Amino acid sequence: MLGLKGKLLGQVMLLRRAVHQVRDGGSVTLASGVFKEPTPDNSFSALVNAGREAFVHAAAIEMPCGLRVNVVSPGWVKETLEKLGMDSRGGTLLSDVVHSYIQAVTGSMQGQR
DSSP states (O other), X not given: OHHIIIIIIHXXXXXXXXXXXXXXXXXXXXXXXXXXXXXXXXXXXXXXHHHHHXXXXXXXXXXXXXXXXXXXXXXXXXXXXXXXXXXXXTOBOHHHHHHHHHHHHHSOOOSXX
């Protein structure tokens, strides 16, 4: 329950509070993760990430005053994997992660991952 409260419901509460703080037409971008293939010991992370993405998709149609909500789900960052000495072939380039955040915040996306 502690993990669900912090990792999933924490971001739900963040959006609920942001609705009253962000200017009309503003944007809220949440963070998630993505696993291309199931891996051992990651079922809880898969549940939380899928929950975040489903929440954003559904909450997008409820946003008042032209507010937008999106979620960025980069998975493992290639450069992080390299620093950890892990196989980085499946990692997402940091520049692609940055581009995703910029698009989510400044673009016209709504309810997207």
